[in-house]
Amino acid sequence: MTDYFAIIRIATSILCSNKGSMEISELHRRVLQVQNVSEADLWYTVCKCARFTVAQSTPRANDGESDCIIVAKTSLRICKKYSKNECDECKDLHLCKFYVFWNCRYGKGRKECNFSHDIHSQHNFPLLRECRLHELNEDGLFLLLLQNDPSLLPEVCIHYSKGTGVFGDCTFKERCSKLHLCLHFVQGRCKFGSQCKRLHSITKHSRSLLEERGIIGEIINDLPYIYQNAYRLNPQAFDGGTSAPSCVQVQTVPQTEENEICLHFLRHRCKFNDQCSCVHFNLPYKWEVFDGTYWRDLTNQEEIEQAYCDPRNELSPGSQPVNFVSMSRFFDPVRRLSTASSVCKPKHYILTTEWLWYYKGDRENWIEYGVPDDKNRVTSVTSTELERAFQMNSTSEVTVSKGKRHYYISFRDMYQRNPKHNTKRRVRRRPRFVSMKEVEAKAAQ
Template identity: 55%
Template sequence: MSNDKIVRYATRLLCSHQGSLEYRQLHRHVCNSFDISDYGLCYILRECCRFAVVGGTEDRTSYTEINPDCRIIARTAVRLCKDYPKDRCADCEEGLHLCKYFVYGNCRFGKGRKPCRYSHELSSGHNYEVLRNYHLLDLDQDELFMLLLQNDPSLLPEVCVHYNKGSGPYGACTFKASCTKLHICQHFVQGDCMFGYKCKRSHRIELDDQKKLEERGITRENIHNLPSIYRNIYDLKNCSISSIEGEITDTSQGPSVSERESNEICLHYIRKQCSFQEKCIHVHFHLPYKWEVYDKSSWVELHHMEEIEKAFCDPENTHSEGSRPVDFLEMTRNSAPVRRLSTASSVTKPPHYILTTEWVWYCKGENGKWIEYGLPDEKRKVSSVTSKELEQAYLADNNAEIILTKGHRQYTLSFKDMYQRNPKHNTKRKVRRRPRFVSEKAVENKRMGYGSCLIVSI
């Protein structure tokens, strides 16, 4: 059974139910349609970037169960291209080229009269590629637009902060009826308003806001759904995002420190010196990396581990070799989740620690070759930050943006999007983070060399 099918099914189900469902409802639908264990479903919902688990009395360190009261929200990294309406897009890879009024459901041009100058075609070459890359081709038009409305912050007005302060029908909002933001109770949107129907703030879309939203092009049906959409927007904004690149993420880089540490390979065990033995919280393995595939109920070691690791360390590779290759971007093999465990990053340990993982940061150059940060590119220009400095910044905040220079040009590197952008020309280059390759023989040599040093020092 393919996890991809379950992900696609669950995404469609959520989008057809105003973007979210209680876990108990989603569980019932999925388990009625697929032969999957509770653990398997929980793992997919927690580790797949397409879902957010929010609410309830959730224990975020447990991966064996999800509180039935939790809500599962559909999410995506796809947005409408901001530069498309300005005719400035350089064929971006992640932005849809669509009329936003078409997404709202009420474009006044595409109805048999004067044609709209902006695309209404989901199947156009560009849009098809974006939807294919983000695994959204299964969604029908209404489901896709629901997903976009609750994930793309440019589509809906913000909740007015000033309306939620002060007294009177408009709170402290000085714009009153002419305010372009939404006048609705923020606590109602957050799901924690203690006043209920007695609240002085509105718990529905009032006539003034309805008119503004309709003038904006939003259909009455979508306006009716807005309170639940705003609730999803709020929860998505406040929940932690483990990854946006790939469907199933490497759990060694999950949201909690304790979880990340429990999936780290023990440095002391590699040196044959772990005194905690079976009580150690780290993974005991003879290499500084370990590749595993999820086989229905448990993680199983992959064969030809050194060959997979060698392929992964080359930033040009998106797959390993062989008849059953590992997809490095999706972290899957034949749709089954794959993860890579590793030792701690080398920047987090003193230099004398052996067999830490040296992560290397690369940017794709003009000729298609991947250039390590801090080394000269094809024009002999060097970036102002090194790979080591980027790794330190990434571990401090993996959603940060880093400003760097190369030659006379300034760039912005987004850890979240894994792109380097030239803000002047709005061009982008892909960025990848891959480990430095260490063979099994090199591991053994380092281990033996470390032991010899110990004998000499004694």
């Protein structure tokens, strides 16, 4: 039986010890040295798990083909308020930023640093354990933070790569506080290679800029790779007003015809029968568990579905519960197949899946977007509007307001963030429950 949590742990460790990313074929070869896992199982794991992002590499010169790049990802960040002694408890790591750079002057002398150098502190360890990063060593964790936390590194100057001058269109020139690095190189699509007039490496001037921020040594040498990974994880931050190339994408095993339940079969009207590209099932949802070889139906489909539709639940009932957060049952991965989202089909289509969006309230309750909370305040967007945005781009951010406050909803991390106070609330996307009796009644219409 495949231990998927072990695969995640091993793959994360390998990626973080190899500059944060690796081609899938090479990653599979390296994982095999530690644990026996098929290429299909590894591919499923990196696509399904939020720990990884899948991007496409630049085509090879000799054959024009490319392989998928797997990038290590985390939603953990270094707490900005902690360094100002303004934070007691939060969901971000309490660490000395210069220790992450391996350059804290207090850590090298007799005087102790005022900020934590302990990744396993009483505050940090539960956060790492929740993200299953508690077994990762310091080198791996710090690299993971560098390529995921945009506050740790200077921005890449988007004006430097425009225009024809030595400094492009950058008006600050050598006084620019941002890094001068070829933006097309960072994006993995510079066609000039070593002949490019823009920088593909860290110069003496850039090194001075980085050292002023406390970044030294091997981290500087690895920065071009770190910036490339940061772009793969968040291309919008580097685009400078241009859209991201289609080759860079986050893979979360999107619903396709191969794992989408056939709407016509539910109404007993599918003319393709066994040749249909969709899944034939008698419900608009289907819960399956992977036994190491095949996906097998779970029993008590309706009971599991009803529990899942309630955003308060993280586990299904019974002696062998499904964990809705990790989508697993013990160590076996679980998946939920469904019909197409209701926002993707005309209104006359029945038995589509209506997805509802919730945020966590002040009283540990879950409140649907567009529905009044206990103080009769309503968000500016509804579940339907969020679902449409999610279907268009499942990795984007959406702005939402409630009263005079404004928030950002990250589909990638499923958090609602208050930019003013830098606080976060969890967000959940759950379907509206449809019982077997309702399915039979609607199918008979």
